[in-house]
Amino acid sequence: MNTDSFKAMIVKEDNGKYIREIGNKNIADLPEGEVLIKVKYSSLNYKDALSAIGNKGVTRNYPHTPGIDAAGVVESSDNHLIKPGDQVVVTGYDLGMNTSGGFGQYIRVPAAWVVKLPEKLTLKESMIYGTAGFTASLSLYKMESLGLAPTGNEVLVTGASGGVGSMAVAILSKAGYNVVAATGKPGKEEYFRKLGAKSVIHRDDVNDTGGKPMLKGRWQAVIDTVGGNILATAIKSTRRHGLVAVCGLTLSPEFNTTVFPFLLREVCLIGIDSAECPMTDRAKIWNKISNEWRLETLADIYTECSLEELDNKIDLILNGKISGRTVVNLEL
Ligand SMILES: NC(=O)c1ccc[n+]([C@@H]2O[C@H](COP(=O)([O-])OP(=O)(O)OC[C@H]3O[C@@H](n4cnc5c(N)ncnc54)[C@H](OP(=O)(O)O)[C@@H]3O)[C@@H](O)[C@H]2O)c1
Structure with a gap:
């Protein structure tokens, strides 16, 4: 694997069937955007499972990498407010829908989608919420x-x-x-x-x-x-x-x-439409999440998996069989 390629879940369409595999993608193939982020954690949501089975209401074009949530470290940025090394969170907007998502080790997104990691949360905790x-x-x-x-x-x-x-x-x-x-x-x-x-x-x-x-x-x-x-x-x-x-x-x-x-x-x-929640409200809500609504019970709510283990979790969430949250560790 060269330095410009990275590991991701790739959903491919084959004669009307949708096949999920873990493969390599190139940073150069990511969509345009001001901020390149090395993703450390993502999480599994019902919408990701729909994207992973070819639901055209969620994702129009395949091959595609789902993942509507991502938390990681800024690798490069064309926006003066967001600097390399910043820890950031991206949830919603078009991430993981028709923009390559958090089930890959890199994402590139518009600066307007990026939230600085709230001070009192770790990257992993931000994705337990997701x-x-x-x-x-x-x-x-x-x-x-x-x-x-x-x-x-x-x-x-x-x-x-x-x-x-x-x-x-x-x-x-x-x-x-x-x-x-x-x-x-x-x-x-x-x-x-x-x-x-x-x-x-x-x-x-x-x-x-x-x-x-x-x-x-x-x-x-x-x-x-x-x-x-x-x-x-x-x-x-x-x-x-x-x-x-x-x-x-x-x-x-x-x-x-x-x-x-x-x-x-x-x-x-x-x-309720979390995907398009305006940035002013978004910042206020993340602030509440990390302060007065901060949970002491986070450890009871989540399980962690690797990209390779995600395939089975997608089937489980589609069948209503998952409890709580599933955090995806992109470094496992
Ligand atoms: N509006 C937004 O911005 C927004 C954001 C995120 C998610 N969503 C939507 O919210 C829903 C939940 O998302 P999620 O990620 O939490 O999914 P999830 O983890 O799969 O949770 C869905 C839960 O619904 C219950 N359920 C499943 N099948 C059911 C059935 N046939 N009849 C009744 N209850 C059933 C199950 O809970 P019990 O077994 O405990 O009943 C299941 O755990 C999805 O439709 C998702 O698209 C919307």
Whole structure:
């Protein structure tokens, strides 16, 4: 391997099938951009798995290297605010979608995507949070900007054992909320208690099939990562003036609702798009992550793997079988 080549996961299209392999790429083949970063850690998100199986809504052109998250050290920079040797984090924007991503040892990106590593975090810790932790934090940040504050009433997290879900349980708990974790995985009580959840319920308990337009108001707020009928159920079970943050679609992108929860209880539905979060908010949220929302429970939330071990993890996340976060160590 010469000095201009580096190791990466490469997803190739072959007669409509998508094949993942670990191979070599050249720095010269990376897209244009002001900042070249040597990636030390990345992380696995659901979107990466979609990119890795040829989902054209995520990635249009192959061969491609997924990885919407990357943390590393600046190798070279054409921007005067970002210097070689700086430790930086990139999450979202087009990284790993149609821009070669963090599942490779180098990325080259626009300076506008680059966040300086928050002072109190290591590169690895920033990737334990990654897009999942940032999305959970963005959800809480937006809800608190609309007046949410801990009252002791229950806050629901759906898809709670997943990346966004686990982060949401832990960060809401750290911020003083009474968190109820809804999960499809049996036997996870101890895990959720460690993250700070006050109760754990089965996802079937928040998947109403009775068809009533309203149910008893229980949730002060909801962070929903699954969509579909679970989101519809959450909306009609939310208390007066409650807030529902819509983050994900692992169950379904579609849901049926009526206007009644909005007209009769002023429930507020909040859209979450972490990828395009403006830099001013982005910096404020990373600051909260590294200060008042900093988790003592990070070690309980993640497992670490090499690029070579990632292939199997991608299959697991697609089947809803991963708990918490998976950090990818690019130097293993
Ligand atoms: N809006 C944004 O900016 C943003 C950012 C990041 C992620 N997302 C989206 O958020 C979602 C979660 O992402 P992630 O990376 O956290 O994925 P993940 O780690 O795979 O977590 C998803 C969780 O959803 C639950 N689940 C899986 N299949 C389900 C089903 N059929 N019915 C109900 N629940 C099911 C599982 O939790 P339990 O077993 O505990 O129920 C699973 O662990 C994805 O749709 C992703 O695209 C959005």
